[in-house]
Amino acid sequence: MREKNGHRIRSVVPGVGSRTSGWVPVVFSIFFYLYLTVVITRMPAVVAGWNDPAGIGLFEALGIMGGLVALYLGAVVPLWLDRRPAGKTLREKSRRFWTNRMAAIGFVVFLLLASISLLAPVLAPYEPSAQIDPALERYQSPSMTHLMGTDRFGRDVFSRVLYGARVSLAVGVLSVILASIFGMLYGAFAGYLGGWIDDVSMRVVDGLLAFPRLLLLLTLLAMFANSFSLVVLVLAATGWMGVARLVRAEVLSLKERDFVQAAIATGAGHARIVWRHLIPNALGPVIVAATLRVGLIILLESYLSFLGLGIQPPTPTWGNMVFEGREVLIGAWWVAAFPGLAIVTTVVSCNLFGDGLRDAMDVKTG
């Protein structure tokens, strides 16, 4: 390997970009160790407050630890999971990902948001729905006491944005995981079995893809009482078709490969072939598509919340927070502006991250 910019820094976080250059990995590393410090310093408080209802609870403790693990794995696993035949080595992919500055920024920002959402109870200065004194505290402009001002009920917008990240990211990530798993199985079996089964299954996919998704979502949500899990479920139920198509196309080409033919020849069962041979090899494009989709889902969730059919107030979601600011766009711009900015930042970082993964893995997504 040659020197590129004159200086080259070996990544100081083990496993992340075996050899990378530029300032982005450095920022990532600093951030990583900062996070580690937060976790270590907060741990005593977690242990001490174990049985104290006012202290940091189990969920938060899990969140703190989970954030660390997610940070670490998030950097390595997506590239590692992609094991298509004739793919690049992990080292090569990792180098390509980290030298792509925009991708690395997207990734770091996304992880930052993810850990913010997990750490919301630790970071938020106020309770998200605490109405301190609506008469006195309402519509205060941003200041040191209220970083993003307060809303109509005197609630701290900053704290609400932090908690809103939980809803947005949880909805985004969970429903994408659900949709990807279902779409993957659906597409893999359709492509593998072929014939009329494939024909009919793909017609169904085409049909669902053709329908305006927002209308479908509204109809579904309006008919059933909406809750967090329903929103996740409904978003997943209307979002698996793209993945199914992708996996089917991948499987169709894999099916002709020798190793799959060999597996069929040795008499392996259908489920085994799909599970052991086809899906692992189609995982790369699915991961890329899933990353890009997280952004889309977060957007969609914000639409639903905005229209009042998503997760209901007083639970803060970025969508319903923007909606609450609709009447004071000029007078109290901060009420709508900050949650909206949060949506944009999250979606942009997801897309940058996904684009970067796509370029690093060199996959095409439909």
Added chain:
Amino acid sequence: MQNLIEIKHLSCSFHTEDGLARAVDDVSFAIRPGETLGVVGESGCGKTVTALAIMRLIQDPPGKIDRGEIFFKDRDLLTISERDMRRVRGNEISMIFQEPMTSLNPVFTCGYQIKEAVTLHQKVGKREAMEKTLEMLRLVGIPDPEMCAKAYPHQLSGGMRQRVMIAMALSCHPSLLIADEPTTALDVTIQAQILELLQSLQERLGMAVMMITHDLGVIAETCKRVVVMYAGQVVETADVSDLFYDPRHPYTLGLEESIPRPSHKGSKLKVIAGRVPDPYNYASGCRFSARCPYAEKRCFEESIEMRETGPGHHARCWKDVTQASPSE
């Protein structure tokens, strides 16, 4: 004799993610009118880049022509305006490519694509251009020119497509045709037909041909003089008979020894050991030294200039390969 085109000290490089690749480094050679010059070398040795540099078709970024002069009919093609260059392209210098499958535009008919070149460079009316197109198709031996003109590329076979490409390239009677591996992608029987066609057309139209190939068989069959390239440099230039019977560069020797021959049946085929050096950082010294069986200490240390080894015969090696014995 006056040279038709003379390339002097041409250097091109590519800026890529992995750094700076010196694809063509100080290449000089000339082609006389009506002559067929063979350019031979492994893939990635800079043959195609040289050809694209002559056409000024290297995309910037990532590519760049760093140095050099290309005199064509007393003009330096590297200094004339883009507008003047466009008048040269397809008109005075034409090019045909390796892949007839992908080098024709799939959404236009073959006739349209030929006609486009004709109307661009010649002041002719619509009907004349069409006639010219059909004439060219007939010239390249297409049995039913009218049908072919109306066909889309995907409806024709590879050999037919390459004939269409040739018709298109020759439609303005260029004085130089650059053929970049014109037969590599074709079946062996079609290869021979296309080479034969090129030769007969060259005789009829009196143009010069720069035949780029990695196949010494093609060289032997079609060329008068040969330029051998290795790792972005010219390593040997000679008349074709000199090159085959009296090669002066160890690389040329290696190339010739690696051709399978029926007379040597049973004996093991010789190969050139090792790999082409990394164009991103060439070591000092002769670029072939790492693979050269004759290399000695100074080959690794000093760079070597081209040296005349006989009349019209130059090589980039200070040893007399024919006398030397491989040093192990």
Added chain:
Amino acid sequence: MLRRILHAGILVFVILTATFFVIRLAPGDPLNRYFSPDIDPQAMDAVRNQLGLDEPLPIQYAKTLGSFVRGDFGMSITEHRPVSDILKEAIPRTLLLTVAALLLQILLGVLLGMISAVKRYSALDKTLSFVFLMFYSIPSFYLAFIAIALFTLKLGWLPSANMFSLHLEPDGFSDIVFDRVLHMILPVTVLAFGSAAALARYTRGSLLDVLGQEFIQTARAKGLTEGRILWKHVFKNALPQILTVVGLSIPFLLGGAVVIEKIFAWPGMGALMVDSIFARDYPVVLAVNFIAACMVILGNLLADLSYAWADPRVKLSSHGGPAGG
């Protein structure tokens, strides 16, 4: 071609069926939401009978299907008038909005995507790419609020609600048109921007794909100008894919119209949809879904047709869709 129309028909049927059963199988009696629990049960039954809700589900389904085929969408529960009358007012308004947005989207998306592709890897391209990404990631309601705050509240240049000025004294037809256009600027622009950004990203990508192919080198070697290469050789190759994306953007536009119509008080199908969902006006919900599905399918059919027109390699009679792959 016939095959495609047949598929489209089946698709409409499937969507109608799915929507019907989603609505009807949802827990709770639709009528409970309109009447207080202590209402006379007999009156309830009368209403139920009038609306045909007392019959078994399969029969209701068959009846709905039959009347939909005849173009009869039933009665609106809240407005007490035929759904088809309501739709007759709403559809043209939504079409006005979405078609205008579609045109603006194509214009902006293709043009900017082309500029970006021509100036590939330059500072301009990088800036544009990031701008595309931003607009692609902005929720349209947020963009709408920014636009309203800026152009209506701060600058006072553009109206931000309704389709026309309430106290306009038109001085001839041109005034009405001008007033309408003025009211359309904000909603159409906001609606178009998101999908224009997506289209621009896609256009850039497919133009770059084509630009990297060998026949472009052939065209250059012929001596063609870059302009001619771009407009003739590149564009004609990329056109089929661009058309497909335009076709796929139709459902997004219709979905986007829901939010936009709500924000800008534009009384079209989207606003109707949201209102009737909150009012549990099932016949209207069903009909709007049905119409939207028809529009999308029609749009896709048009996209497929133009795809075949743009690409000589595709014949409509051949099996399967051109979008595969």
